Amino acid sequence: MAKERTSVDKNRPYLTKRNGTYEIKVRTCGGMLDTFQLDTLKDIATDWGCGEVHLTHRQEVLLPEIKEQYIEDALEKLGKVGLKGGSAGLRVRNIVACTGGRYKNCVHDTIEIARELDKKYGEMPLPGAVKINISGCAFPCTRPQFDDIGIIGKAKPKVDLEKCDGCGKCAEMCLMKAITINEYKKAEINSGKCKKCGRCIQNCPISAISAEEKGFTILVGGRGSWPAFTGEILDDMVKTEDLVPLIGKIIDYYKKHALPEEKRLRPFLKRIGIEKLKEELLT
Numbered sequence: 001m002a003k004e005r006t007s008v009d010k011n012r013p014y015l016t017k018r019n020g021t022y023e024i025k026v027r028t029c030g031g032m033l034d035t036f037q038l039d040t041l042k043d044i045a046t047d048w049g050c051g052e053v054h055l056t057h058r059q060e061v062l063l064p065e066i067k068e069q070y071i072e073d074a075l076e077k078l079g080k081v082g083l084k085g086g087s088a089g090l091r092v093r094n095i096v097a098c099t100g101g102r103y104k105n106c107v108h109d110t111i112e113i114a115r116e117l118d119k120k121y122g123e124m125p126l127p128g129a130v131k132i133n134i135s136g137c138a139f140p141c142t143r144p145q146f147d148d149i150g151i152i153g154k155a156k157p158k159v160d161l162e163k164c165d166g167c168g169k170c171a172e173m174c175l176m177k178a179i180t181i182n183e184y185k186k187a188e189i190n191s192g193k194c195k196k197c198g199r200c201i202q203n204c205p206i207s208a209i210s211a212e213e214k215g216f217t218i219l220v221g222g223r224g225s226w227p228a229f230t231g232e233i234l235d236d237m238v239k240t241e242d243l244v245p246l247i248g249k250i251i252d253y254y255k256k257h258a259l260p261e262e263k264r265l266r267p268f269l270k271r272i273g274i275e276k277l278k279e280e281l282l283t
């Protein structure tokens with residue numbers, strides 16, 4: 001098999017040349033695309049590419065084998081439906097999010113958070129690549145624990161004892177076995193076992209459990225490489241209104257203090273230490 005010849009456009013790193021044709025990496029925000037955008041991607045792939053698209057694990061869309069003479073046309077056509085090449089090189093990469101409020105068990109609107117973060121920090125040039133993953137509940141499907149900045153939604157449940165009829169549905173749903181039905185036929189939550197995932201809140205048929213407190217766990221310095229590294233907890237139960245400013249602080253601090261060789265948050269954090277980072281950003 002002939003060796004593949006690959007080169008990346010220095011000024012537009014979302015364009016990769018492979019064996020004479022180009023692959024365009026298209027960014028999305030939280031993996032959301034409307035039907036006009038999907039139509040446009042289909043048209044570009046059909047008319048100027050190989051008739052296929054590839055979906056990356058970071059919710060980008062790759063348009064492979066685009067002929068050189070159609071690159072500018074393809075980028076212009078993408079721009080007309082609000083899409084752009086991006087999420088490549090040393091910058092804030094595509095922000096990944098779960099479907100958030102659209103999923104029954106989710107306790108936060110992750111797509112809205114992704115949009116807000118993207119508006120402020122999307123594609124910001126940095127000393128390295130910063131990948132942000134958001135998960136709306138404590139069963140993190142977007143794997144926020146393995147990227148530079150991980151955001152995990154939490155909700156602390158509280159039972160309304162007047163309302164609770166002891167049906168036991170919440171205890172069935174709790175994967176942590178943190179709920180028992182007591183002798184008075186009321187749900188009792190063991191706070192030591194509870195991971196604040198919010199499943200019981202979403203699944204009580206008579207809304208007898210509510211969120212006493214909502215927030216986010218923030219992880220930093222995770223990496224999905226081999227071996228993978230789990231991010232370290234920077235803060236817990238961060239309020240929704242404080243979330244975007246805190247992510248901004250992390251990005252700014254990394255931008256100001258990273259050494260040229262610290263191309264990801266992991267080596268930066270290894271040098272700085274989580275306690276120092278907490279001291280700098282949280283006090």
Ligand code: SF4
Binds near residue numbers: 167170171207
């Ligand atoms: S699901 Fe609701 S009503 Fe049923 S035991 Fe749990 S809290 Fe009570």
Ligand code: SF4
Binds near residue numbers: 155
């Ligand atoms: S919030 Fe706590 S008690 Fe409720 S399902 Fe999740 S782990 Fe169980």
